[in-house]
Amino acid sequence: MKTMFLLLKRNPLAVLGIVILFIWIFAAFFGPSFLSYTYTEMDMDHQMSLPGEYNHLLGTDALGRDVFARIIYGSRSILTVALMTSLFSSIAGILIGFTSGYFGGLIDMIFLRIMDIVMAIPPLVLAMVVLGILGDSTIFSLTLIVSIAYTPATARVARGALLSCKGNEYVDAARIRNESHFFIMFVEILPNTIGPVIVEITARFAYSIMMIASLGFLGVGLQPPTPDWGMMVIENKSIIKTASWTVLYPSLAIASLVIAVSLFSDFVSKVMIHEK
Amino acid sequence: MKKFTVLFMTVLFILPFVSLFAGGQKDAEGTQQEAEGKMIIRIADQVPNLITPGVWDGQVFSLNSSIYDYLIEMDAETGKLIPALATEWSSEDGKVWTFKLRKGVKFHNGTVFTSEDVKYTIEMTQDPDMGHLKKEDFAVVESISTPDDFTVIINLKEVLPTFMYQMTDYHMAILSSEYDYDKLGESAPMGTGPFMLKKLIPKESALLVKNPDYWQPGLPKADELRIYFVPDIDASVSMLEAGDVDIVPQISPIIKKRLEVSEGYNVVSPYQEHRYIAMAADREPFDDNNVRLAFKYCMDPEILGKACQGTFEKDIYYNETPLLNKHEQYKDIPFRGRNIEKAKELLAKAGYPDGLTVKFYYASDHPYGNEIAQTLKEIAAPAGFTLDLKGFPRDIYLSQYWMNEPLLLTGWGGRTDPSMMLTLAYHSKGPWNESHMNDPEVDDLISKIKSEIDDLQRQKYYDKLQEVFFERGTVINIQVPYLVGLSNTVQDYRQPVTMITQLKYACLK
Numbered sequence: 001m002k003t004m005f006l007l008l009k010r011n012p013l014a015v016l017g018i019v020i021l022f023i024w025i026f027a028a029f030f031g032p033s034f035l036s037y038t039y040t041e042m043d044m045d046h047q048m049s050l051p052g053e054y055n056h057l058l059g060t061d062a063l064g065r066d067v068f069a070r071i072i073y074g075s076r077s078i079l080t081v082a083l084m085t086s087l088f089s090s091i092a093g094i095l096i097g098f099t100s101g102y103f104g105g106l107i108d109m110i111f112l113r114i115m116d117i118v119m120a121i122p123p124l125v126l127a128m129v130v131l132g133i134l135g136d137s138t139i140f141s142l143t144l145i146v147s148i149a150y151t152p153a154t155a156r157v158a159r160g161a162l163l164s165c166k167g168n169e170y171v172d173a174a175r176i177r178n179e180s181h182f183f184i185m186f187v188e189i190l191p192n193t194i195g196p197v198i199v200e201i202t203a204r205f206a207y208s209i210m211m212i213a214s215l216g217f218l219g220v221g222l223q224p225p226t227p228d229w230g231m232m233v234i235e236n237k238s239i240i241k242t243a244s245w246t247v248l249y250p251s252l253a254i255a256s257l258v259i260a261v262s263l264f265s266d267f268v269s270k271v272m273i274h275e276k
Numbered sequence: 277m278k279k280f281t282v283l284f285m286t287v288l289f290i291l292p293f294v295s296l297f298a299g300g301q302k303d304a305e306g307t308q309q310e311a312e313g314k315m316i317i318r319i320a321d322q323v324p325n326l327i328t329p330g331v332w333d334g335q336v337f338s339l340n341s342s343i344y345d346y347l348i349e350m351d352a353e354t355g356k357l358i359p360a361l362a363t364e365w366s367s368e369d370g371k372v373w374t375f376k377l378r379k380g381v382k383f384h385n386g387t388v389f390t391s392e393d394v395k396y397t398i399e400m401t402q403d404p405d406m407g408h409l410k411k412e413d414f415a416v417v418e419s420i421s422t423p424d425d426f427t428v429i430i431n432l433k434e435v436l437p438t439f440m441y442q443m444t445d446y447h448m449a450i451l452s453s454e455y456d457y458d459k460l461g462e463s464a465p466m467g468t469g470p471f472m473l474k475k476l477i478p479k480e481s482a483l484l485v486k487n488p489d490y491w492q493p494g495l496p497k498a499d500e501l502r503i504y505f506v507p508d509i510d511a512s513v514s515m516l517e518a519g520d521v522d523i524v525p526q527i528s529p530i531i532k533k534r535l536e537v538s539e540g541y542n543v544v545s546p547y548q549e550h551r552y553i554a555m556a557a558d559r560e561p562f563d564d565n566n567v568r569l570a571f572k573y574c575m576d577p578e579i580l581g582k583a584c585q586g587t588f589e590k591d592i593y594y595n596e597t598p599l600l601n602k603h604e605q606y607k608d609i610p611f612r613g614r615n616i617e618k619a620k621e622l623l624a625k626a627g628y629p630d631g632l633t634v635k636f637y638y639a640s641d642h643p644y645g646n647e648i649a650q651t652l653k654e655i656a657a658p659a660g661f662t663l664d665l666k667g668f669p670r671d672i673y674l675s676q677y678w679m680n681e682p683l684l685l686t687g688w689g690g691r692t693d694p695s696m697m698l699t700l701a702y703h704s705k706g707p708w709n710e711s712h713m714n715d716p717e718v719d720d721l722i723s724k725i726k727s728e729i730d731d732l733q734r735q736k737y738y739d740k741l742q743e744v745f746f747e748r749g750t751v752i753n754i755q756v757p758y759l760v761g762l763s764n765t766v767q768d769y770r771q772p773v774t775m776i777t778q779l780k781y782a783c784l785k
Binding site: 040041042044047062063064207219223224225235237238239241242254 | 497510513527530531533534538577578579582583585640641646649650651653654664665666667669
């Protein structure tokens with residue numbers, strides 16, 4: 001812990017990332033209770049009003065909806081989906097990667113080929129196709145699709161980490177003690193390989209945010225009027241010249257969250273290297 | 277091997293330059309033509325699916341309305357029917373119709389236009405293999421005779437005093453009886469229209485040139501039409517702003533705002549079209565008229581108008597019948613008013629005291645779709661309606677959800693006479709009866725409207741029908757302006773309520 005604070009002290013960018021991330025998490029949890037508007041409320045007398053005008057901090061969109069309220073509410077869905085996605089893809093990735101690497105042979109080959117097939121399809125295309133078939137985007141379906149798209153990468157990292165530890169003496173000792181495969185993989189090996197896996201998870205978190213925002217931008221994200229940040233950008237791109245704030249602020253929100261998570265991810269990586 | 281690698285790298289290096297020169301040639305072609313003083317109008321239109329007149333979905337009017345002609349046209353300003361390929365038409369009893377045809381008209385392939393072509397065009401509607409979209413409307417035709425090359429007599433099975441309006445429908449472009457549309461309709465469309473197809477790259481672009489033998493003296497005014505099929509409306513508008521095109525049809529109200537603040541553009545609204553909110557009469561919860569009435573009591577046309585970037589009763593209209601407020605047959609029934617308490621009361625009466633959740637399907641990429649859907653969700657919520665919005669691209673909406681779901685928002689237009697729309701969408705046997713209307717009184721009134729010769733009596737039926745719709749109808753009719761973005765160099769852009777663009781009149785300053 002002391003080392004972490006020391007590292008933080010030496011790394012102001014990481015501090016910045018963590019602060020921004022905490023601001024967004026705070027906004028997602030408590031922000032709506034401080035707002036004067038809901039994300040669907042229409043102020044039809046002040047459509048496309050300028051930031052700061054008529055009690056609208058970041059202005060309004062073409063339907064008179066408060067841009068600030070929509071961004072704050074939007075942070076909930078994007079953080080929820082991104083967090084769940086990172087969690088699910090990590091659990092699935094670790095399970096698959098560890099099973100594959102630990103048993104090796106035919107099992108390893110089958111898992112690897114399946115992962116190759118999934119990885120061969122660009123994640124965004126895979127998500128768009130599946131969402132197109134499902135016909136309906138919900139938080140659940142988005143989480144599922146993005147998790148599937150990102151599981152192979154985590155699985156490969158987990159497999160690599162396991163292989164580097166598989167031949168260690170403590171693993172042999174566990175085998176001699178007749179411990180179960182599950183015990184060896186998840187009690188003996190996992191704690192010793194958690195570093196790269198955690199780095200991978202935090203990196204996936206940033207990718208997930210980008211992917212969710214991109215799906216919203218492409219019109220296959222959450223359904224309106226849910227204030228998905230990517231959707232806010234696409235909804236208002238036609239009025240970028242007349243009401244630039246309707247596109248600018250959601251874009252800044254996406255960028256700030258992605259940068260914050262990336263800085264945090266870098267920091268985690270440094271902590272892991274330092275601990276090693 | 278080394279030689280091969282060098283050769284391969286050289287080819288890789290040269291390829292981009294080759295494509296660069298190809299582009300240069302195209303530009304040079306354009307510049308050369310412009311230097312010759314040709315008037316070239318460029319249009320960014322939607323990407324068409326089928327383009328053969330009987331089966332086309334009406335998405336790309338600039339192409340078909342330029343290649344083909346119709347028997348009767350509509351005057352874009354007055355809304356009156358004017359002669360086109362038919363110079364006159366008459367019927368004494370509404371059952372036997374005589375069309376006198378224009379002489380000296382030629383198809384683009386040089387064949388002469390005669391009554392056989394009109395007969396062929398109408399008979400094609402009943403071709404079982406074609407899937408003609410006017411099949412039901414023309415099933416009323418009993419026989420067609422052609423006493424001479426320029427007279428067509430159509431005998432109907434029943435009296436239809438408004439039959440001539442059917443000839444203005446955009447599917448009824450006149451085809452040549454000597455041309456194989458089965459084989460060539462999609463790749464080499466050919467008619468008597470003001471422009472002839474010179475080059476068609478499917479889903480990409482079309483080049484049309486002036487028809488030198490066009491029957492209307494002095495028309496078309498332009499020498500060439502270049503139509504680019506662009507899937508994204510924002511990309512089309514960017515082309516307009518960059519000066520790459522002169523006309524962008526079917527823009528959204530938000531884009532109208534964008535163009536209005538810039539110099540050099542002009543947004544025109546040639547006619548009003550419908551956005552029908554269809555409540556299926558045979559599906560829960562809208563099978564109960566109390567729910568339909570409750571939903572109607574939630575409406576706020578002024579808010580809907582603002583959401584559509586317009587002003588209520590100036591460019592946005594509202595009623596609860598299938599007719600446009602601008603139709604002369606429209607009965608001015610006073611707006612029932614927004615009354616949330618009444619709506620709640622009706623919902624409770626229908627068995628929904630705590631409100632209800634309904635999925636609302638619409639085409640999210642169609643102008644006004646998102647605006648209306650999101651506003652409805654907001655204005656219906658206080659009464660207890662929770663609308664679960666389901667917006668899909670128009671193709672998906674039409675192919676998967678339209679006609680199948682209890683609550684829909686669909687764009688309609690192009691029917692010059694209200695009876696055409698009524699037969700199509702509100703008769704229990706109508707092929708596009710999206711709200712599943714099945715009301716014997718409505719069916720009876722539609723049949724009477726279609727067959728009544730006396731104008732006054734017909735208007736009485738219209739009045740009664742609209743009263744029925746107001747009381748127990750399945751539709752909320754929001755009328756929005758069809759918007760076209762023009763470069764301010766474009767003059768005389770005409771598009772009447774038939775939706776058929778009349779680009780023969782258009783010219784550049």
